Amino acid sequence: MTTPRLEIDLAGISHNTAALVSRLAVRGIGVTAVAKAVIGAPAVVRTMLDAGAHGIGDSRVATLEAIAGCSTRAPLTLIRSPAPSEVRRAVACAQVSLNTEPVVLALLSAAAIARRAVHDVVLMVELGDLREGLMPEDLIDVVRLVLALPGLGLAGIGGNLACRSGVVPDATNMAVLSALVGQVEAVTGAPLRIVSGGNSASLGWALGAHDTGRVNDLRLGEAILLGIDPLDRSPIAGLRTDAITLVAEVIESKVKPSRPWGQVAQSAFGVAQVTADRGPVAQSILAVGRQDTDPEGLVAPEGMAILAASSDHLVVATPEVLGIGAEVRFRPDYSALLRGMTSPFVATQVVHPM
Numbered sequence: 424m425t426t427p428r429l430e431i432d433l434a435g436i437s438h439n440t441a442a443l444v445s446r447l448a449v450r451g452i453g454v455t456a457v458a459k460a461v462i463g464a465p466a467v468v469r470t471m472l473d474a475g476a477h478g479i480g481d482s483r484v485a486t487l488e489a490i491a492g493c494s495t496r497a498p499l500t501l502i503r504s505p506a507p508s509e510v511r512r513a514v515a516c517a518q519v520s521l522n523t524e525p526v527v528l529a530l531l532s533a534a535a536i537a538r539r540a541v542h543d544v545v546l547m548v549e550l551g552d553l554r555e556g557l558m559p560e561d562l563i564d565v566v567r568l569v570l571a572l573p574g575l576g577l578a579g580i581g582g583n584l585a586c587r588s589g590v591v592p593d594a595t596n597m598a599v600l601s602a603l604v605g606q607v608e609a610v611t612g613a614p615l616r617i618v619s620g621g622n623s624a625s626l627g628w629a630l631g632a633h634d635t636g637r638v639n640d641l642r643l644g645e646a647i648l649l650g651i652d653p654l655d656r657s658p659i660a661g662l663r664t665d666a667i668t669l670v671a672e673v674i675e676s677k678v679k680p681s682r683p684w685g686q687v688a689q690s691a692f693g694v695a696q697v698t699a700d701r702g703p704v705a706q707s708i709l710a711v712g713r714q715d716t717d718p719e720g721l722v723a724p725e726g727m728a729i730l731a732a733s734s735d736h737l738v739v740a741t742p743e744v745l746g747i748g749a750e751v752r753f754r755p756d757y758s759a760l761l762r763g764m765t766s767p768f769v770a771t772q773v774v775h776p777m
């Protein structure tokens with residue numbers, strides 16, 4: 424089988440989606456499954472929907488177009504503000520988009536009218552992480568703008584934390600979002616359909632002891648795919664952390680000294696750590712590197728240690744000499760997964776189809 428490859432275990436994706444959907448349902452919160460880390464892989468999207476996600480979100484128009492082409496009937500949400508150059512495509516493939524810019528809203532309005540359709544927008548509010556979002560004091564003016572623009576529907580408001588600055592979703596910043604819902608509804612005169620309370624980093628808050636206010640939706644990617652809480656990268660209890668595996672192949676295995684010799688300057692990627700002399704070690708080279716994944720984001724199998732990585736070679740220390748052609752299985756973190764999925768050199772293989 425071809426290597427390197429990312430194996431995606433659909434049984435694991437299904438388990439994680441269903442577990443999060445049922446835990447959040449108790450709080451009145453639905454799940455928009457975010458497919459960007461797997462670039463909208465159709466089998467994964469289908470599995471997430473079958474397991475109870477009420478819609479799919481992705482940050483890329485091209486990915487949503489591909490998902491829409493797979494004839495899913497679930498609502499598709501563009502979770503990054505559309506660029507002006509892509510609003511027409513955005514309106515064609517997504518029912519909903521997350522927005523912060525009046526200029527873009529006007530363009531979405533024109534694009535929706537041209538299609539004789541209504542495009543729903545969720546206005547994102549800045550809650551302190553300093554990535555996307557309207558400053559709270561500017562929200563109502565933009566709500567009025569959306570109401571005035573033909574072809575647009577105001578679906579709701581949302582927030583996003585812990586992405587740029589690592590700001591933790593907590594009772595204080597999430598209460599700000601819920602309080603704004605009331606202010607918006609006072610203007611619209613109708614309940615908002617969507618109050619989107621953030622990404623996987625909001626799970627601790629959403630499943631914690633306190634009230635979740637008006638939030639009725641979370642946009643979840645990493646927690647479903649990797650079973651990990653992005654705030655501290657710890658496993659989420661009851662979720663599978665083994666749904667995705669990076670498989671690489673051994674191309675050299677030798678017993679070599681642990682310490683390099685000769686005069687040492689920079690290596691291919693900067694200053695290399697000079698290794699201590701531990702005597703001879705069994706070392707293998709795997710045919711995978713920085714062109715395929717983020718080596719710093721790989722967890723090696725028990726007993727094996729990653730020693731170094733360059734563009735195309737991953738050097739590992741192994742308890743015994745590995746056979747040439749042997750496959751080694753790594754657990755990727757979010758960064759390693761993302762890089763793997765977007766590398767033209769890495770195959771994707773779905774296992775345990777549901």
Ligand SMILES: *Cc1c(COP(=O)(O)O)cnc(C)c1O
Nearest residue numbers: 457502583622623642643644645
């Ligand atoms: C990527 C992203 C998400 C999903 O984040 P995870 O940490 O993978 O759950 C949600 N919302 C927005 C705006 C995003 O960009």
